[in-house]
Amino acid sequence: MFDIFAQTPQIYRLLFDLWLKINMYSHDFPHALERIELLFVTIKPALLGRGAPAKVAARQPVQPSDADPIAPEMAFAITGHSPRRFYRRLVHLVDLLVRAARGILLECELDVDGPGDAQEAAEAAFTVLLGMWQTAEDRRSLVWALRDGLLNLVVELNTTRPTYGTRLLLDWISQQAIYVKVLRALSPGGQPILFGNSEVDMTMQERVAILHSSPSRRAANALINAQRDGRGSKDWPTHRARCQSIRAAIDKYVLQFYSSAELSPLDLRF
Template identity: 30%
Template sequence: MRSGTARNAVLGLHALGDLLGIVNEHPERVAPLRPFIEPHVWHSIVSWLDFLHPVHHVNTPRMKHVPLSAIAGAFYALFSVKPALRDLFDQTPHVHQLAFDLLLRVDDHCVVSEALAREDNFYLLFGVLKPALLLSDGPAQIIPMRLVPDPRASDVILPMVGGSLRRLPRCCLRMVRLLVDACPPGTDISMTTRSTVGSAAMPMNQLTVIAIFISPFLPVPCQARDVVRDLVELLSAFLTRQALEAASVTCQALFGIWHRASDRRSLVWALKDGALRLFLVLYRVYPTSAMDNILRWIAHRAPGDQGLRVCQVHDLGPAQIRRAAISVVRKDWKMHKPRSRSIEATMQDASCGYLTAVDLTPLDMRFQPLCTRAYIRSHLSHLRADLPPTNTVDYHMLVNFTTSPTSHALAPQTKRRSEKEPFLLVTAHIRGWGQAYASTLKACIAPVRYVLDGYVPVVDKWAKPGGQWRGDVVGLW
C-alpha cells in the first residue's frame, strides 16, 4: 500500500475525482473526454479501485494506509457522470460491486466517525448510492431526466442484502445512524452546514435515497414493521436538532411508504408509534407545503383504518387535523366498525349519496357523513334555536369542512319537494384528496321535528340522550 504503484494510483484517483467533479457541473463537457476515458483510463480506474479497496485489507497492517478519501472521491466522481458513460458501466458491473460493498459494510472497513474527521472527501461516499442504483431515461437538454432503476445494479446489490430488496431500507437506515452518531449532539444536520462531520450532504443524501427507493422503485407491497418504527425514532431524534431539514426528509420517506403501499398497515404502525404528534410539532416550527400535504393525506386516509383508535386531537396543523370529528368517531368505534369496510363501497351506495359528480374515495364517502353527524350533535342547541317551532318549508343545512374552524349555514328552501312534513337535508362541503375544488356530499336527511324534539344523528339512526331512537331517513330526496 506504500509502494510507488499505489502512490501513483492514489494520485491518479485524486486527479480523476477533481476533473470529473468539474465536468459534472457542466455535463456537455463529458462527450469530449469520452474518447480519452474509454481506451486509456476506464479499465485502469476499475483495477485501481479493486486493488486499493479496503475489503482486501481488513484486519491487516495495510488497512491503516488505505486511501479512503481517494476511493470515496473517485466513486462519487464516476457515478456522477454515469448517465454519459452508461455503456462503460454496463461493461464493468464489478464497479457496482465495489461501491456497494464499501457502502453497505462501511462500518466493517473503518470507524466512520474517525474516517469522517480524518479523510477530507470520505463523506462523498454516502452520496454514491442514489446514482449507483438509478439511471436517467433521457437527456436533460431534451426532456427533464427521470430516474429509473438500473437492472444491473439491482442484480449486484440483491446478494448483498440477502436476496430481498426489502432489506435495502434497513441497510440505508443503518448508514444514516452511523452518520448521525458521528455528528456531535450540538452539530446541526442541515443543508446549509458545510463542516465535514456535520455536513448535511451525508444524512440528507441517505434520507433522500430512502424516500426515493422505498416509495416508487422497490417492488414490495409493504415495508417491514421495524423499518417504519426506526424511521419514526429517527424523526424524533432529528427534532432535537436546531436545523430541521433532515427531519422534513424523514417525514417524506414515511409518506412515500404509506403512499405506495398496497395496504394501510405501515400508516397504522407509524401512528401507533407517535408519528402524528411528531409531524405536527415539525409543522409548527418548520411549515412547508410538503408537510401540509402529508398532514392532509393522514386526515383523509386514517379514518378508514385502525388509525382512528390512535389518532389524538391536536390544536395544531390544518383544519382537517384540528377538527374533533376524529375523536368523536373514535369513541363511536363499535358503531363505526361495521362501516369501516368502506374500502369496498361503491359510489352508488344508497347509504351515502353525493350531490356533485367528483372522484371522491370510498373512505371519504363513508367518513365525512359521520363527521357531519358528529358536528350536528355538538351544535344541536344552536340548530334548535335557528329553527322555528312550526315549519311549512324544507330546510337545508350546509356544514363547511374547508374552513377553519368548521362552520355551517341553515337556509329555508323556497320550493317544497315533499307534500308531507318538512324535512331537513344536511350536506357536507369537503375537499377530497387530490381535488382542487370542494365537493358537496349528502350526510343525512330527516324530518325537522327530529331536531326540534332533541334527537341527534348517531351513525345510521337518530337518538336522544335518554335512549329513545328513531330510524334514519334515506332516499326521500
C-alpha cells in the first residue's frame, strides 16, 4: 500500500481535495455531513507512514513524524502551496459542520417535543440495557432485572412488535443461561422458562433439569441418606473420590471451550 501511494501520490491530493472542498461536491448539508464523517474516519489511517499502523494497533500515541512525508506536500498542492489558503479552507469546513449540526439539533428538538411512543421507548431502554450488560464485569444487574420479570416484558414486546433489538436481547439472555445464577433467576424453583420459541424453551428446561440433578447435588443427597442409615462413615470416602474424579474430567473438558476466568467454579461444575 505504501509503495502504491508513493508511485501515485495523486491519491493523497484527491483525498484532501474532497475533504477541503466537500461543499462543492455535495450541496445538501446532511449528505455533506455524512461524507465528512466518512472522511474523518478514513483520513488518519491514510496519512500514516510505515510502522505507524503498528503503533495505532498497540494504542500508542501517534506523532506528526509518523505521517507519510508525501501527504503534506500533496495537501498543500491543492491551495497552491499556500498555508494561509489551506487553513482558510479548514475554517470554512468548520463553518459547514456548524451549520449542518444546527439542522440536526432542530430535527432532534422536534423529535423530543413530539408525542412519545411507549414501545419505542421500551426498545431504546432494551438497547441501553444490552450495551450495559455486555460491557459489565459481572452479571448482577442482569440477574436483578430477570428476577423482576424482565424476560416476560421482552417476550411480550417481541410478540406484539418484533424488532431487531428485542430479538438480539432475547438471544443474548438465552446465551447467558449457561451461568448458574442467570438460570436460577430465569427459573426460580424450576418453573418453565418461556422465550416464545419451542426449541429454545425446551433447551432451557433441559438446562434447568441438569441444574437440579447435578452431580454435586446427588452426592450431597447420597451422603445425607448414608448418614441416616448409619453407613456414611464407611462408604462416603470411596463415593467422594469417585465424585471428585468425575468432576475433574468434566472440568478439563469444559475448559477446552471456556477459560477459568470466564466461568466460576459453580458454573464450571454446571
